[in-house]
Amino acid sequence: MDLYKIKDNEPAWQSGMSKNITFIVTKDCQLACKYCYLVGKNVKERMSWETAKTFVDYVLEHEDEFREESVVWDFIGGEPFLEIELIDKICDYLKLRMFELNHHWFNSYRFSFSTNGINYHTSEVQSFIKKNREHISIGITIDGTEKKHDLNRVWKQPTADANGLTQPSERGSYKDVVKNIPLWLSQFPDAGTKVTISSADIPYIKESVLHLYSLGIHQVNINVVFEDVWQEGDDARFEEQLMELADAIIDGGWYQDYACSFFSEHIGKSLDPERDNQNWCGAGRMLSVDAAGNLYPCTRFAQYSLRSKKALIIGNIKDGINENLLRPFLTLDRITQSPQKCLDCEVASGCAWCQGENYDAAQTNTIYERSTAICLMHKARVRANNYYWNKLYRKLELEGRREEFEKNERDVKPEIC
Amino acid sequence: MMQYLVILLDDSSVSYCHCDNPHKEHHLIGLDDLRAGILYAMKQNLMIQFVYPDYELPQEYLDVIDTIDHHDIVPHPMKGDVVVAKDLETLTSMQADAVAVLRIGKAELFASGEAIAAILPKVQRLNIVITDIDTFTDDDLKQYNSLLSRLNEVLKEEYLTGHTPQLNLLTDRMMLTKPNHCNAGVENITLAPNGRYYFCPAFYYSNPDDSIDPQAIPNQQLLRLDHAPLCRHCDAYHCRRCVWLNRKTTLEVNTPSHEQCVAAHTERNAARQLLEAIRQKATFMPEVEIKEINYLDPFDVRKEW
Numbered sequence: 277m278d279l280y281k282i283k284d285n286e287p288a289w290q291s292g293m294s295k296n297i298t299f300i301v302t303k304d305c306q307l308a309c310k311y312c313y314l315v316g317k318n319v320k321e322r323m324s325w326e327t328a329k330t331f332v333d334y335v336l337e338h339e340d341e342f343r344e345e346s347v348v349w350d351f352i353g354g355e356p357f358l359e360i361e362l363i364d365k366i367c368d369y370l371k372l373r374m375f376e377l378n379h380h381w382f383n384s385y386r387f388s389f390s391t392n393g394i395n396y397h398t399s400e401v402q403s404f405i406k407k408n409r410e411h412i413s414i415g416i417t418i419d420g421t422e423k424k425h426d427l428n429r430v431w432k433q434p435t436a437d438a439n440g441l442t443q444p445s446e447r448g449s450y451k452d453v454v455k456n457i458p459l460w461l462s463q464f465p466d467a468g469t470k471v472t473i474s475s476a477d478i479p480y481i482k483e484s485v486l487h488l489y490s491l492g493i494h495q496v497n498i499n500v501v502f503e504d505v506w507q508e509g510d511d512a513r514f515e516e517q518l519m520e521l522a523d524a525i526i527d528g529g530w531y532q533d534y535a536c537s538f539f540s541e542h543i544g545k546s547l548d549p550e551r552d553n554q555n556w557c558g559a560g561r562m563l564s565v566d567a568a569g570n571l572y573p574c575t576r577f578a579q580y581s582l583r584s585k586k587a588l589i590i591g592n593i594k595d596g597i598n599e600n601l602l603r604p605f606l607t608l609d610r611i612t613q614s615p616q617k618c619l620d621c622e623v624a625s626g627c628a629w630c631q632g633e634n635y636d637a638a639q640t641n642t643i644y645e646r647s648t649a650i651c652l653m654h655k656a657r658v659r660a661n662n663y664y665w666n667k668l669y670r671k672l673e674l675e676g677r678r679e680e681f682e683k684n685e686r687d688v689k690p691e692i693c
Numbered sequence: 694m695m696q697y698l699v700i701l702l703d704d705s706s707v708s709y710c711h712c713d714n715p716h717k718e719h720h721l722i723g724l725d726d727l728r729a730g731i732l733y734a735m736k737q738n739l740m741i742q743f744v745y746p747d748y749e750l751p752q753e754y755l756d757v758i759d760t761i762d763h764h765d766i767v768p769h770p771m772k773g774d775v776v777v778a779k780d781l782e783t784l785t786s787m788q789a790d791a792v793a794v795l796r797i798g799k800a801e802l803f804a805s806g807e808a809i810a811a812i813l814p815k816v817q818r819l820n821i822v823i824t825d826i827d828t829f830t831d832d833d834l835k836q837y838n839s840l841l842s843r844l845n846e847v848l849k850e851e852y853l854t855g856h857t858p859q860l861n862l863l864t865d866r867m868m869l870t871k872p873n874h875c876n877a878g879v880e881n882i883t884l885a886p887n888g889r890y891y892f893c894p895a896f897y898y899s900n901p902d903d904s905i906d907p908q909a910i911p912n913q914q915l916l917r918l919d920h921a922p923l924c925r926h927c928d929a930y931h932c933r934r935c936v937w938l939n940r941k942t943t944l945e946v947n948t949p950s951h952e953q954c955v956a957a958h959t960e961r962n963a964a965r966q967l968l969e970a971i972r973q974k975a976t977f978m979p980e981v982e983i984k985e986i987n988y989l990d991p992f993d994v995r996k997e998w
Contacts, residue, residue, distance in 0.1 A: 588944070600952075603992060604945040607922040612947075639911035642945060644920070 294346035294384075297335060298564040299328060301362055303580050305354040306394050308432035308444035311474040311501055313633070316580030317354055318440045323567040328366045330593045331565045336373050338596070339380065346384040348413075352575060357395040364404050388413045390470065392429070394449065396456040405463060416460050418453050418491075419471050420484020425450040427476055454491070461492050468495030473514075475505050481517040486524055489534045497537045500657075502633040504649035511652035518660030526668050541665060543626025544658035549619065553609045559631035559643075560605020569593040573605050576632025585636050588643075604643060605631070613646045627654040695907075697881035698739040700730050701894055702754070703746035704886050707768035707777045709794045710822055711938055712895030719746060724753065726888035731761050733884075733907075742766055742881075744894065745773070781808050785815070792818045798825050803836040810847045818859040827942050829952040834959060834989075841963035849970045852977070865931035866964035870981060874924075874934035878916040878946075882907050892916070892946075895937035921947040923954070923991045926998050928984070931964070932957035951990050958989040 303314070303321040335342060349370060351363050367387055374382040387408055393416035395401055405412060419425040426448025433443045460467065469488060473481060481498075488496050500514070518538060525531050525539075559574035571591040572578050579587035591597040611619065613634070618624060627650070631643050638645035672678035704716035722730075734741050741763040750758075767773030769783045777794040778784045781801075787793050793816055797805070802823060813819065829837070844863060851858055859865070865873065875881075877893035882905070884890055885897040889904035896903045905911075914920045916936055924934055924947070934949065942950035949957075965983035988994050 600943050600950045603923075603943050603950070604948040607948060607992065607995060609922055612920050612922055640915075642912055642915060644915050644945060644947060645912055 293344060294348050294386075295342055295344035296348045296350055296558065296562040298350040298352055298562065298575055299323060299331070299363075299366065300353070300564060300566040300575055300578060301328075301351055301356055301359040302354040303567070304358055305392065305442070306358070306431060307355070307392055307429055307449055308442045310428040310430065310444055311472055311477075311505075313501070313503065313576070314354070314580050315441075315583050317442045318580070319436060319442070320440060321567040321580070322359065323362060323565075325362060325365060327565070327567060327569045327593065328362065329369060330569065332366065332370055332373060334593050334596060335563075336370075336377055336379055339377070341597075345380075346386075347381045348386050348388050350388045352390055355392050355394070356389055357391050357398075357401050360395070360398075360400045360404055364400075364407075367404075367408060386411050386413055390415050390417065392417055392449065393453040393456045393460065397459055409463075412464075413467070414460065414464055415467060415470055415497075416453065416457065417470050417472075418450075418457065418488065418493075419477070420480055421487045422448070422450040422454075424477060424480035424484040425453070427480070428472075428474065429453075457491050457493070466494065468497050469493050471496060471498040473498065473500045475507050475510055478510060478513045478517055481514075482521040482524060485521055485536050486528075486530075489530055494534050495537075496535065499537070499628070500650055500653045502628075502630045502647060502650060504637065504647070506649065506653060511656040514653055515656035515660050518657060519663050522660060522664035522667060526664070526671060531668060538657060539661055539664045540626060543661055544623040545625040546622045547610070547624045549611055552625070553611050555608040555610060555613075555631075556629050557608075557631040560602050560608070563597075565593060571597055573602065574632055576630060577635065581632060582636050585638075585641060588635065608643065613644045615646065615648060617651075618646060618648065623655060623658040626658075627651075695737060695739060695880060695882065697742055698730065698734040698737075699742045699744060699881060699883040699894065700727065701744050701883060701885050701897065702727075702750065702758075705746040706744040706886075706894075707747065707766065708796065708894065708898070709744070709766055709775060709777050709820075710796075710893070710895060710933075711824060711826070711935055712898050713824065714894070714898050716898070719748065720886055721750070721754065722884070722886040723888060724757065726884070726886075727754065727757055729888075730884040731757065735761065740764070742775075745771060747771075781805055781812075784812050784819070787816070789815070789817060792820060794820045794822060796822045796824050799823055799829065799833055799837075803833070803840055806840045806843045809840075810843055813844065813847050813858050813860060814851055814856065816858050818861075820861040823956070826956050827938060827950055827952050829956055834955060837956065837959055838963070841960065842966075845963060845967045845970065848967055852971050853974050861931065862960045863964050863967055866929065866961050866983065867968045867978065867981065869930040872918060872924075872927075872930045872932075872934075874918065874932065875936070876916070876934075877936050878905075878910060878913060893937060895935075899937070899941075915945075915947045923949060923995065926995075927954075927957075927991050929954075929957040929961040931960065951992065954990040954992065958986075958991075962986075962989075 301323045303317050304319045305317055356363060374385065391414060396416060419429055429449045430444045431447040431449055433445045437443050471484065485496050485498065522539065525536065559576065562574050564572040564575045564578065566578050569592050570589045572588065573590055575581060577588040590601040629646055634645060634647045635643045637647040669678060672681050702722055704718060704720035706714065708714040731741065741761060743758055743763055743765050745765065745767045747768045765773035766775040769776050769778050769787060772788060774791060775794060776787055776791045777796065778787065781795065784793055784795060841863060844860060848860065848863060882890050883893050883897060887901060890907045891897040891904055918925050936946040938953060939949050940946045961983065968978065968981065968983060971977045
């Protein structure tokens, strides 16, 4: 007899054991999404081969400083596939040098991409995928229904503004992305998409998740933006949408083969001050490099990501990392950066934060002030999440499948950033 | 709880800590600002520490200063509660009842072991401030160890004869059973000659735009020990835990640099040796225990906490 199953949220590759190293290959993108945290996107800052090569040499020749078992070479933008030729060259060089150096990452690496999907079908991208098939993860961002997707994910205007920054047009990108989804899923059937929710998106959550399921996407990773964009009443509207989504997933039986990261059994619990004191965010354990050769603890600390603070640069490709600048990141814990209301919160587990957004929103130049802009949204999510699991377990109970489910349930904890 | 108000009487007031004072021009604090600072201290019940320039103040300033209990931090050869030496030579001619401060770079310090050893028996208390501690290298550490060992020899002999000079680098840790940090922004704040408040003089010297409202300090909790992830586990109790140096080297006021931690632990371990050496000959500070440890930077053992 087949085991009764419920689709769990997929953990990341080599979760917790890999080093994430990110190339910001370009700060350009075909789109100008309205919720994008990259406030400084532009067409000028494209990484050169010399910069990429120097960075690769620095990382691989300092093996002692990068002892993680595995590595994820991450390529982001803007839109990374705008620089597919450079990426191809970098990846070839990475493979060659890891082999030549007998580097411990040679047999444990991945190339990872988050793309808007527009160029996915091109011969250059397809050729690259074919060449590196066993070592690639690609996530295409599609936000849901055409209406929801096009609400935010719009093409940029053909010309930049006076400061060289891209500006949004009225033209949505849904049709340009959705045409590539079948090809993507045929190559990466287990791939997930990442959906971002801002205030205006709330009414479309349910239909969007179900739409993505109907496209054949089994894993929908979805989160609310960390920025302080929320309006009065958004939490109630959010809770209502999630409850409707819960009904649809359970009543429609989607839960068996499809997952939505909004629903997790691990969220909404109180946290122990000692046992659960770890930082949520991985900033500082990651490493990013931009076109200028500057190094960052995460891309969110590059200038194009910051609204109100200066870039937090921890080194450069010539001089390497200033280890003193990493110390605050590597000693960050939940208690030290959280306000009292978070420490007292009875539904604290799963409430995420982004260190870059914390830094950007802080009263002073610190990464030690946790932004709580999503507080009400998290609490709304917890209420809907409780509803989801209570309803699902009752259904399983009535069907006589609960015990079987609990026995076979995988212990998947929420992924940190 | 706030306890002290430091008032810099002039832009050229003497520096007594890690940060150099880049101001050379004389620019006295306004009399109204001085009076306001004193009034603030009276209302908040703060002890005032006046920091003087190297010239005689106008009588009207001295009259205002005399309206409140205070301590004086002065440059040599002025008389005060704390006297900052210009150099090693001036140390020898200092008043015996004052706390002497010597600001010195590491190269000169390492070359001055015998001179300092000769001075120690003549002082009541000497604070050595290493002005470039953030540049300590492994080689510097070896030299620093040698210097502290040499000074330990002198201190041991003095203590065994009943004379107990204090040297901040060695004897403070030997006497402490709990942290004794600077606590700028938590226990003390500074009024600068521009009439604005700062965490400490160094914040004013390095960037006059870094002023604060003493009644509403944003993220003040980050200045406290309980919000310093490394320091709250640390037993180098004598370390000043300088928030200005922290911010300069790590960009965060609550995180010290590797170099600061290593220097402080080198002093801590030397203090442990001094304590043991004295105890081999006499009963001394039985309530103090300095454990043997196998690290110099708490960052390296953070996962054990």
